[in-house]
Amino acid sequence: MNQNPIPNSFRExxxxxxxxxxxxxRFVAETLxxxxxxxxxxxxxxxxxxxxxxxxxxxxxxxxGRPSPLYFAERLTAELGGAKIYFKRDELNxxxxxxxxxxxxxxxxxxxxxxxxxxxxxxxxxHGVASATVAARFGLPCIVYMGATDVERQAPxxxxxxxxxxxxxPVSSGHGTLKDAMNEALRDWVxxxxxxxxxxxTAAGPHPYPEMVREFQSVIGAExxxxxxxxxxxxxxxxxxxxxxxxxxxxxxxxFLDDKSVRMVGVEAGGKGLDGNEHCASLTAGSPGxxxxxxxxxxxxxxxxxKDGHSISAGLDYPGIGPEHSWLKDLGRVExxxxxxxxxxxxxxLLTRTEGIIPALEPSHALAEVMKRAxxxxxxxxxxxxxxxxGDKDIFTVGKxxxxxx
Ligand SMILES: *Cc1c(COP(=O)(O)O)cnc(C)c1O
Numbered sequence: 001m002n003q004n005p006i007p008n009s010f011r012e013x014x015x016x017x018x019x020x021x022x023x024x025x026r027f028v029a030e031t032l033x034x035x036x037x038x039x040x041x042x043x044x045x046x047x048x049x050x051x052x053x054x055x056x057x058x059x060x061x062x063x064x065g066r067p068s069p070l071y072f073a074e075r076l077t078a079e080l081g082g083a084k085i086y087f088k089r090d091e092l093n094x095x096x097x098x099x100x101x102x103x104x105x106x107x108x109x110x111x112x113x114x115x116x117x118x119x120x121x122x123x124x125x126x127h128g129v130a131s132a133t134v135a136a137r138f139g140l141p142c143i144v145y146m147g148a149t150d151v152e153r154q155a156p157x158x159x160x161x162x163x164x165x166x167x168x169x170p171v172s173s174g175h176g177t178l179k180d181a182m183n184e185a186l187r188d189w190v191x192x193x194x195x196x197x198x199x200x201x202t203a204a205g206p207h208p209y210p211e212m213v214r215e216f217q218s219v220i221g222a223e224x225x226x227x228x229x230x231x232x233x234x235x236x237x238x239x240x241x242x243x244x245x246x247x248x249x250x251x252x253x254x255x256f257l258d259d260k261s262v263r264m265v266g267v268e269a270g271g272k273g274l275d276g277n278e279h280c281a282s283l284t285a286g287s288p289g290x291x292x293x294x295x296x297x298x299x300x301x302x303x304x305x306x307k308d309g310h311s312i313s314a315g316l317d318y319p320g321i322g323p324e325h326s327w328l329k330d331l332g333r334v335e336x337x338x339x340x341x342x343x344x345x346x347x348x349x350l351l352t353r354t355e356g357i358i359p360a361l362e363p364s365h366a367l368a369e370v371m372k373r374a375x376x377x378x379x380x381x382x383x384x385x386x387x388x389x390x391g392d393k394d395i396f397t398v399g400k401x402x403x404x405x406x
Contacts, residue, residue, distance in 0.1 A: 010257035010333050013324065018207020018294070021330065024323035026206040028293045031190050040208045042113050047215065052108060059104045060219060063137070064094045066101075068220075070227035070384075075354045083377035085370060086236065087387040088224045088252065091359065097389035098217060098248040099130035103199060105216035107134040110197035117192065118142040120199040121185040123150055123178030123244075124314035125157025126389065127201030132166035142166040145184045148176035150314060157393060175308040178318050182292050202245025203322035206293030210322050217251025224384060225255050236384040238373065239264045242366040243283070243336065244315050246322035248388040253334060263335070265373070266325060267365045269311030270338030280309030282321040283329050283336040296323040312341035312397070313361030315389070343368040348391065348398060360389030361397070 007013065013020040028036060046052040060066040069092065073085045090098040110118060118135045120142065122128030128144040135142035144161055148170040151158055161168050174180035182205075189198045203213040228236055239256060241249035243266040256262045271279035277299075279285065286297040289304055299307040299319040311317045328334040347367035352358050359367065366385050374383055391398070399405075 010328070010331070011254060013327065014207060014211055018211070020324050020327035022288070023296050023326040024207060024210060024294050026293060027290050027295065028206050029190060031193075032186070035189065035193055036206055038113065039109075042109060043208050043212050046109055046112060052112070055108055056105055060101070064100050064104065065092060066219065067223040067227070068092050070224055070231060072231075073355050076351065077374070079350070079354050080371060080374040082374040082379065083237070083381040083383045084379070085374055086228070086382065086384045088220055088384060090220055090248065090386060090388045091357070091363070091390035095126075095130050095133050096392060097126045097130070097360065098220060098251065098386075099127045099201060100133065101219055101251070102201065102213050102216045102247060103127070103130040103134045105212070106197070106199045107138050107140075110140070110199070111138060113197065115195060115197035116140060117196045118199055119145065119185050119188050119196055120201060121145045121178065121181040122201060123147070123181070123317055124393065125150070125154040125161065126315060126393070128166070128168070129157050129160050129164070131199050131201070132161040132164035135166060136164045143188070144168050145171050145181040145188070147174075147178060147181045148172040150177055150181070154314060154393070156396075177308060179291075179306060179308070186292070201247070202318070203247040203250050203324060204245045204292060204294060204296070204320055210294065210324055213247050214250045214254055214324065217247050218254045220248065220251040220386060221253060221255035224252065228382075228384065232382060235259055235262055236382040237261065237263060237377070238381070238383045239385075240267065240366045240369050240373070240383060241386040242267050242316065242362045242388065243321065243325065244269075244362060245318050245320070246325045248386050250322060250324055252386045253328075257333065264333070265369060266334055266336045267369045268336055268338045269309070269313065269316035269365060270340040271310040271312070272341060274338060277307055278310040279338065280311045280317055280319065281338040282319060283325060284338050286319075288326065291320045294323045296326045297321050297329070312344060313365070313394070315360070315362045316365065337369060339365040339368045345398065345401065347371055348394075357387070358391035358395070359387060360391050361394045363388050
């Protein structure tokens with residue numbers, strides 16, 4: 001039985017209940033439902049309001065520095081000896097990753113709703129930093145829930161959040177990682193219904209978050225599409241992006257989903273290999289279930305207990321995945337593959353040495369896939385990869401592994 005009838009357009013989801021085929025939806029406590037419906041009503045108004053769009057465009061241009069460049073990686077292309085490789089350089093954004101695209105959209109929404117307190121969850125700390133940044137910019141107090149383990153692992157980002165005026169609340173339930181932080185943030189939201197806005201950091205969670213975050217991140221793909229047409233006079237043959245919760249990937253993919261000639265690859269964290277539990281490949285090695293308000297592919301055991309994944313990059317360390325990716329996987333529109341820690345580390349070093357760009361460990365996973373694919377493709381073919389974050393936050397991790405005396 002095919003539960004996912006092929007849609008006329010891959011870009012038309014979700015339906016009014018937030019479903020992408022059998023995925024997505026709104027699995028939340030009854031107390032949260034009025035909040036979710038409020039948010040949805042405001043989002044429905046905002047997304048067609050030219051004032052909202054103008055304000056967001058202005059901030060994207062003057063605060064973040066958009067459009068981010070489309071860069072032809074000439075030396076890397078020569079080194080790999082196949083397809084032409086282009087990067088969408090979202091690592092050049094203010095705060096160093098694509099997270100700011102989403103946070104600016106959501107803080108404008110929070111303001112429209114008259115909310116006076118921002119809460120957020122964070123894993124590696126990139127979304128926490130972006131949330132604290134926009135909260136400072138708009139003069140609102142910000143509380144960031146962060147797993148206690150991550151607080152230790154990601155000390156520089158904790159320090160940045162505090163400098164920006166945010167309060168970081170360590171969460172020690174579970175394994176003290178992103179999943180636990182998200183549970184705690186949802187709990188806070190239920191108890192502070194009137195004044196609080198919950199800023200989710202990826203294209204997951206209950207409807208309308210997956211759609212909303214996708215729309216804010218689609219600026220990546222919309223710009224890249226236009227830039228590519230300008231530079232090459234045609235669309236790329238393949239898009240490649242790293243997938244944690246899936247926001248930067250869906251942001252790149254979505255504007256191209258109906259372009260049949262464009263193949264797409266999402267790269268998950270294969271960690272230390274898919275045999276054991278030390279990976280975070282929810283789509284490749286997981287199964288459908290419900291987590292954080294939506295149905296999607298998850299890493300879970302036979303009893304439905306969520307497993308704690310592993311990745312060298314804390315930003316890919318999420319046992320779920322945005323529901324739209326689950327849908328695109330089952331439809332076969334996007335291919336999802338794992339990349340191991342060691343492969344990502346190698347890619348990190350290659351890019352640093354050939355192009356003088358230190359990437360974050362998350363897009364290093366995407367780059368490792370580029371390294372596999374490009375040599376097998378023709379010199380007249382084009383790969384476009386989302387370089388979604390810079391590596392400043394990762395130099396200590398990498399330095400330690402490489403024995404550089406840090
Ligand atoms: C947070 C983060 C990710 C993972 O999140 P997505 O929602 O999958 O994009 C990937 N790369 C970087 C640089 C990040 O900061």
